[in-house]
Structure formats: C-alpha cells, structure tokens
C-alpha cells in the first residue's frame with residue numbers, strides 16, 4: 001500500500017489535470033470528466049471494523065459491495081443506503097458523490113455518517129481530519145466537507161463512516177393515493193412518532209417502509225392501514241429504487257433530481273415524477289430546460305441534472321456569488337494547482 | 350488558567366484601536382441600550398463558563414437584529430478591530446473569551462422564532478434563542494429539537510452551532526450538525542451568505558458542516574433553520590450497578606453489538622455517584638463501582654421491547670443491581686443525578702475542571718485505569734461521568750485554585766488525559782470545543798500541515814483574521830514554543846493495543 005501511496009504522490013507531483021476514479025459507476029454523474037485517470041481501485045481494503053464501535057474505516061478503493069457484506073455479516077449497515085449503480089462502486093466514490101438512497105429522508109445523508117478522512121492534497125501531503133469516534137469537534141470539520149465534493153478537493157485515501165444496526169423488523173405498506181394526497185400524507189405521518197424509514201410515490205401508489213422494533217412496526221402497520229407488501233417483494237422494491245433499476249429510470253429522457261422542502265405541492269412540470277424522502281426528493285423525466293424547472297420548483301429548490309441532457313453547461317445549481325468565492329478559495333487551499341477533477345462540480349471549478 | 354495558553358502570539362495580536370473613536374462610531378450604529386462600555390457593564394462578559402480565563406473587551410454590543418450585526422462587523426473590519434461573537438456564555442473552553450483589543454458582539458437579544466412549519470417539521474430561529482425554548486415553542490405541535498446539551502435551559506442555538514454541541518440523546522438523534530438544515534451567516538466584512546436550505550441538497554449545504562463547530566472563527570450566525578422531530582410518546586430508563594467499571598464498559602459494547610441504539614447511555618463511576626447522591630437523592634447504588642443509565646424512547650410497545658432486551662443484556666453482563674423507571678417522575682429522578690454531576694463537583698470541591706476527550710469505547714477500561722494512576726501522580730481527585738454510547742468522557746478534576754501549585758497540576762493532569770485520548774485513537778474534544786483552553790493539545794492532535802490547512806480555511810472566510818482570533822487553532826509558532834509534539838495518529842503510536 002505504501003508504494004501505491006507513493007505512486008499517487010508521484011502522479012500528483014507531475015501537476016497535470018487528474019480525474020480521480022474508483023469503479024467508474026458514477027462516471028455519468030456531475031460534469032464530464034477531464035484529465036488523466038487516477039485509478040483508486042488498487043488502494044483497497046477494510047482497515048478497521050469493530051461492530052460495537054459502530055465505525056468502519058476503509059481505503060478509498062474498497063468496493064462498496066465488500067463493505068456492505070462485511071457489515072451485513074454483523075447485522076449492520078450504512079444507514080444512508082448509498083446507491084451503487086454497478087458492482088464496481090467504491091467507498092471513495094460513494095463519499096465523493098455524496099449520494100444517498102431511500103433512507104436519506106429519515107437517517108440522513110453521506111455527510112451525516114462521515115466521521116473522518118485521510119486525504120492527499122494537491123501538494124501530495126497526507127492529511128488526517130476527523131477520526132474514528134462519533135463525537136469530535138477538534139479543528140474545522142474538513143472531513144464532512146469532502147462528502148459530495150466530487151473529488152475536487154483532494155484524493156480521499158481512507159474514510160471512516162458511522163454504521164448502524166440493521167433494523168430488527170421491517171414492513172412495507174402500499175397506499176393508492178394521487179400525488180397531492182400522498183405528499184400531504186407522508187408529511188403528516190412524519191410528524192408523528194412512527195418508525196418510517198423510506199417512502200416512494202409513483203403512478204398513484206405510495207410505498208411506505210417501516211423499520212424498527214417489532215412491536216413498533218406492528219403498531220404502526222395497524223395504525224396506518226394500507227396493504228402490506230410481501231417481504232421479498234418489498235426488499236427488491238427498495239433495492240431497485242436505490243439502484244435506479246425501476247422502469248421509471250430507464251430510457252434516455254433527461255433525469256432531473258429536484259430537492260425541495262418536503263411539503264412542497266405537486267410541481268407543475270411535464271413528464272413523469274417519482275417522489276422519495278417524504279416528499280423532499282422529486283425525480284423528473286423532463287425535456288424542459290433548467291430555467292423552467294427552476295422557476296416551477298420554487299425558490300427553495302435545488303435542481304440538478306442527474307443523467308442525460310447537456311452536461312457541458314453544468315449539472316448542479318450554482319451557489320450565490322459570495323458562496324462561490326469561498327468555494328474557490330477553499331479549492332485553492334486543498335488543490336493549489338487545480339489538478340483534481342476539473343469541471344466535475346462546476347464547469348469552471 | 351493555563352500558564353502555557355496565556356502566551357499571546359504576535360499573529361493573534363492586533364494593535365489597539367483608538368477606543369474613543371471606536372465607541373463613538375459604534376454609538377452611531379446601535380442605540381445606547383445596546384452598547385456597554387463601562388467596566389461594571391463589561392465585567393459579566395469577561396469570561397464564559399470556564400471562568401479561569403478572563404479578559405475585558407473594549408466594548409460589548411448587544412445586537413438587536415441582523416442589520417446591526419452587519420453594520421458593526423463592517424465598522425470593525427474597516428478599523429481592524431477583533432470581534433468575538435457571544436451567545437449565552439455557557440461555553441466550557443473559553444471560546445467566547447474577549448480579545449483585549451476587540452469587542453464582544455452578543456447575539457443574546459436576537460431570540461425570535463421567525464418561522465415554525467409543523468408540516469415540514471422545521472423552524473427558523475435567531476441565534477440567541479435558547480435551546481430549550483425551541484422545543485417549548487414546538488411542543489404545541491408534538492415536535493421538539495433533539496440535541497439537548499445539559500446546559501439547554503441557558504445556552505443559545507448560535508452557540509450550539511458554533512460548538513456542534515451534543516447532549517445525552519445524541520447517540521440516537523445526532524449532534525447539532527445532524528439537526529441543522531441551513532444557516533445565515535454574516536462574514537467579517539459584512540457580507541451575508543446562506544448555506545443550505547429547507548431542501549435537503551440546497552446550494553451551499555456542502556459548507557454547512559464546516560461552519561458548524563467553527564467556534565465563531567468563520568462568521569457570525571444570524572439565522573438557523575433546524576429540523577424538528579416528533580416527540581417520542583414515552584421513555585423509560587434502566588439504572589444498573591456494576592461491581593467493576595470495565596464490566597460496565599463491556600455491557601455497553603454488548604448492548605450496541607446486539608443492535609440496540611439506546612436513546613441515552615450514560616456511565617458514572619463511584620466517585621461521581623457518591624458526590625451526587627447526597628445532593629439529589631437519585632437512588633443510586635453507592636456500593637457499585639459504576640452505574641449505567643440506559644434509556645429507551647418511542648411508542649409504549651417499542652419501549653417495552655427495548656427495555657426488556659437491554660435488561661437481559663445488562664444482567665448477562667454482570668449488573669449487580671438493576672431498576673427500571675416505572676413512572677416519568679422516577680425516570681427524571683434517575684437522570685437527576687447524572688445531570689447534577691457538574692454542580693455536585695462544585696459542591697464537594699472548591700474548584701473543578703471538566704475535560705472532554707473522546708475515545709473508541711473499547712478502550713474505556715484502559716482510560717479509566719490511566720486516569721486512576723494520574724490521580725495518584727498529580728495528587729488530585731477525579732469524578733468520571735461519561736457519555737458511554739459515543740465514547741465522550743467528562744472527567745471532572747477536583748482542585749483548589751487557592752492552594753499554590755494545584756492549578757498547574759490540574760492543567761497538567763487534564764493535558765495528560767487528552768494526550769491519552771489521542772493515543773487511544775480518539776480526540777481532545779468531543780463537544781466543548783477547543784476555544785482558548787485546548788490550543789496546546791491541538792498541537793498534539795494535528796500535524797503542522799493540518800494546522801496550516803485550518804489556518805487557510807479561516808482565511809478563506811475571514812482574510813483579515815479578525816473574527817475570534819487566537820482561538821480553536823494554534824499558530825505553528827505557539828506549538829513550537831510549547832514544545833508540544835504531534836502524536837501521530839494514523840501511524841498507530843501504540844501497536845501493542847489490540848485493534849479488535
């Protein structure tokens with residue numbers, strides 16, 4: 001591993017633009033790749049995993065699948081349910097992409113579970129931030145800054161993530177509800193002490209997943225009604241949703257990912273919609289341009305082009321100028337020569 | 350208090366402004382009732398809850414709205430005057446300690462709730478609002494704000510954001526960083542930035558975590574959007590005694606390994622239970638070497654199930670006594686002892702010093718043995734209370750500031766605990782922050798490259814370096830002066846320690 005580290009350092013030392021790449025499962029995500037590929041897949045392996053500490057530390061190239069199975073063997077999980085999109089997905093890519101799955105609405109996202117990173121910066125220096133403990137306020141929280149940075153701030157060598165026990169019991173309920181009623185219902189239920197762990201509305205049907213203590217799930221099922229989905233069918237449903245294997249995600253129409261305040265009413269936009277995270281995530285298959293989608297999604301929305309469409313013009317919403325200034329300065333702090341993943345987050349970044 | 354930390358680094362110093370001119374300029378920006386200038390008025394602001402460090406500022410501004418914050422920051426930016434933001438002043442690391450050549454900008458008067466949306470379960474509040482007041486305002490809708498520092502009746506949400514504060518329920522419900530959706534921040538030059546929003550991936554949310562826990566060094570928070578959670582229907586707590594503290598630690602690990610995430614999981618050693626019991630009469634087992642409080646919350650069915658599961662595990666792991674609260678009154682009584690730990694320390698000893706390291710939980714026994722040895726070495730007693738669920742230790746070192754030398758021994762004792770925390774793979778502060786107090790220990794936790802990155806991040810937000818200078822991140826010069834060596838973490842300084 002030391003020699004691989006040395007190889008990374010040498011590559012960075014050449015000062016040519018680099019495209020940090022793990023399994024390539026998210027090549028489609030963010031702006032188009034530029035620069036020479038820096039392959040992380042060889043820098044792999046779980047370094048430390050003690051189930052009773054609820055923390056796992058792994059090298060960036062470790063396959064997500066390997067981590068998931070190590071956790072499953074001890075009945076634990078990454079609670080943010082990162083989507084893999086392919087078997088090749090690595091944990092470094094998971095953290096850099098900052099994407100979370102169905103449980104995001106209740107369990108939080110990647111950033112919420114990131115405890116520490118070991119980073120190689122644009123000068124080839126190895127830096128440690130955060131750590132392997134759940135509570136740590138020494139120094140600025142640089143590790144959480146890496147979640148969703150798409151590799152623009154440095155090469156993550158190792159990451160430490162908080163893990164959680166798998167729920168002891170799970171059930172999925174199905175409700176026939178039009179979109180507006182479904183949005184209202186999930187928001188209303190989220191305000192009650194119910195063990196809801198995921199929701200998905202599509203085509204007039206709301207699917208609700210309950211996770212927790214057996215008694216709590218049973219009581220919630222009794223209270224909510226609806227129709228219970230079989231256990232296998234339910235497991236497949238949520239896995240397919242996370243990995244975007246459902247029919248909704250197939251085809252070439254641009255896929256937009258619009259995050260909104262959860263109680264936002266039905267968006268007045270053409271094309272099919274799928275709703276997750278208790279109403280806070282609206283997936284759209286829509287040919288309309290960004291300006292129209294933004295104007296119809298409300299001032300508080302964040303509109304990102306997830307797949308397809310024209311990626312050259314930028315896929316993520318732009319922060320306000322003052323925030324962009326800070327972003328730019330931070331980029332210079334970690335990557336003074338502008339080597340890492342140019343154009344991936346913003347076209348000129 | 351720390352002799353070492355009282356070194357003023359030239360890089361953290363700023364030339365004294367013309368005080369008269371400054372006061373006159375401030376008086377043009379805020380009403381007379383919002384400006385404190387006499388020594389009597391300034392005295393209450395000379396320290397936070399770590400009272401061993403004191404300094405008088407040139408003035409205190411009690412801002413009433415964001416416009417005043419902007420105006421005051423602009424003025425100070427122009428004049429090169431350092432500014433220390435202050436919430437309720439309950440901080441435990443001297444984070445709000447004034448700068449002798451600067452002003453204190455208090456946010457305590459800005460305490461309105463601007464917006465409460467029960468359907469989306471969020472609230473937008475001003476920074477001076479007290480933590481508990483948020484939950485009180487949300488209670489009518491069956492909602493509450495989850496992070497609950499023991500200081501919650503007094504501390505402000507702005508201070509919570511600045512420290513990334515935790516509470517006894519943060520194992521299950523997260524720290525401040527997990528419960529804040531958006532911040533509005535005024536930078537030192539008066540510019541306003543918004544980070545995050547009511548949508549989960551709102552622009553700028555990437556920077557939220559950097560701002561949270563930044564100890565007032567990057568910007569002044571003027572608005573906080575928090576997530577509210579449905580209030581659990583009910584809660585019960587187990588009070589268990591153990592004959593051996595290491596066994597209590599093992600029981601904690603077993604509870605977690607069994608897939609349970611208790612709402613609260615707290616440990617106290619015998620010295621601590623014996624200190625609090627006469628004070629509050631919580632009903633603790635005083636023969637036990639340690640007691641454990643393990644809480645379950647949720648619906649009645651859920652709570653029964655979890656209590657039964659935890660009870661079985663604790664009994665199997667050697668609990669010598671075990672009681673489950675049978676009423677809300679009893680639950681609060683069991684907790685009262687834990688919550689009284691700090692005041693009890695103050696009652697049995699003229700002074701006490703609260704440490705805040707975090708370690709991987711599996712090293713609990715090792716750490717407590719080390720602390721016991723340090724008690725002998727430094728000739729000082731120590732009570733141990735411990736957020737057992739997340740490995741956050743609060744050793745309370747007992748001393749008497751009037752006995753010559755005790756202060757210095759206390760400080761050396763504390764620094765050794767923190768050094769040990771780093772060596773065990775942990776950190777020098779879990780929730781109280783570095784502030785002014787732990788600058789020396791920062792030199793041990795981070796390499797000079799890492800410290801340089803922190804300074805560069807600071808400059809990205811505050812190029813002039815005027816916001817809370819001399820806190821949170823030591824200058825390399827200071828580290829060299831103190832001769833503190835970076836304890837190299839990733840390299841496993843103690844390979845003999847078991848890893849699993």
Ligand SMILES: Cc1cc2nc3c(=O)[nH]c(=O)nc-3n(C[C@H](O)[C@H](O)[C@H](O)COP(=O)(O)OP(=O)(O)OC[C@H]3O[C@@H](n4cnc5c(N)ncnc54)[C@H](O)[C@@H]3O)c2cc1C
Nearest residue numbers: 436437438439440444499505507508509511514515565570
């Ligand atoms: C008895 C007691 C028990 C405690 N228990 C806990 C506990 O359980 N968990 C825990 O985490 N902490 C605890 N604390 C510590 C303290 O209460 C917290 O750190 C709290 O968040 C501080 O809030 P404050 O409003 O008092 O901040 P202050 O002490 O006023 O300030 C703290 C820091 O925040 C900065 N700051 C304040 N407001 C702003 C703002 N609006 N913008 C930018 N920066 C700002 C200040 O500059 C300073 O650096 C306890 C303290 C006491 C005295």
